[in-house]
Amino acid sequence: MNSQELWKAVSNRDPAYDGSFVFGVKSTMIYCRPSCSSRRAKRENVQFFALPEVAEAAGFRACRRCHPRRSRSKDPRVKMVKRVCREIDRRRDGVPSLAELAITAGVSRGHLQRTFKRVVGISPRDYAEARRLGRLKRDLRAKRSVTEAQYATGLGSSSRLYERAPAQLGMTPGEYRRHGRGATIRFGFARCALGELLVAATTKGISTVKLGDGRRLLEAELREEFSEAVVTRDDAALDTLLSTVVKLVEGEGNGATLPVDVHATAFQWRVWQLLRSIPVGETTTYGALAAELGSPGAARAVGRACATNPVAVVIPCHRVLRNDGDLGGYRWGLARKKKLLETEVRVPATGS
16 A cells, blocks of 8 residues: 555544554654544654554554554464564564574565565564664663663674664764763754754754744754753854755755764665765655665665654755655655755756
C-alpha cells in the first residue's frame, strides 16, 4: 500500500487494517494501530511502520489505549519476521548471525534476508543495530551510568561506544545521558521564501534547521529536544549560517560543505550522506537511493530516514521523490517541498 492508502485507513479508523501496519505520531513519539480512537494527528506528523518492533526501533512507544503490539497479522511473512525481531530483541549479548536467525525462522539465510528487507525495509543487522542504539539512548536518558549502559547494550568496550557516538548520538554518551546538559546550542531566525527559518548549531556544526509559520512554536520544539542543554538565541553569531541556509532555500549554493552535528543510526547517516551528494536542480527516488545503498528493498527505510532528517535543506531530503514521480512526503509540508524543487530548477546552482 502507498502512503495515501495508509493514511485513509488511519483517518477512517479502519479495524480491517489492524495487524497490517502501525502509525507513529512524531509530536508525541507514540505509535498506534489504525483503528485507535485517539485524536488524529496532522498528516505531516504521522509516520507509518510495517511492524510495532520497527516503530520501537525508531524510538516510538506503544499506545496504552489501543495496545498495538496485541494486533495480529494474517500474513505468514510478517509472522516470520516478527519471530526474528523477537529473537534479536531477546539477545543482549550481541547481534545474532544471519545463520542463527534463519534457524529461528525455519528458512534459508537468503530467503530470510530478502523477506526481512521486504517487510521491514532494512536488513536484520541494521534492525539489530537500531534496537541496540535505542536501548543505549533509553538507558542514558534513565540516568544510568555510561559504563552500565555500554555493557547492557552489548557494545563491550568504551572505545567502540565513543567511536560510534558522534554519528549515532550527535554528542558524547555522557552529554546525551544528561539530555544535552553541558552542551551549548545557539539558534537564530530568518525569514525566507518558505516562511520562518530556524537554524541551531553547536561548536561542531549545524544541529537543527526547521521551517514553519511561527517562531514561537519552532523555538519551543527546539528547547524540548534539548531540554537540558544551554539553548540561547543569538542571531548575530549565526548571521553567516542563517544567510547561507536562506540561500539554499533560494536554490543557491551547496549545503554539502556545511558541517553538521546531528545524531543518527548508521543507516540514517548513510542515507543522509547520499542525499548531500545530489546536485542542485536534480532529484532521485527512494528506490534509487535504496539500490545505491545496496539494499534495493529498503525504499521505505530510506523514506523514514528522509522523514527524520533534522537539518532541512542542508541535507536535501526534498530532492527525493516516489518511484512514480509523486512528491511523496515532506516533514515541513508538501507545498514547501514543491516550491523548493521548482526554485532549484529555475535558479542556476553555484558551488555545486
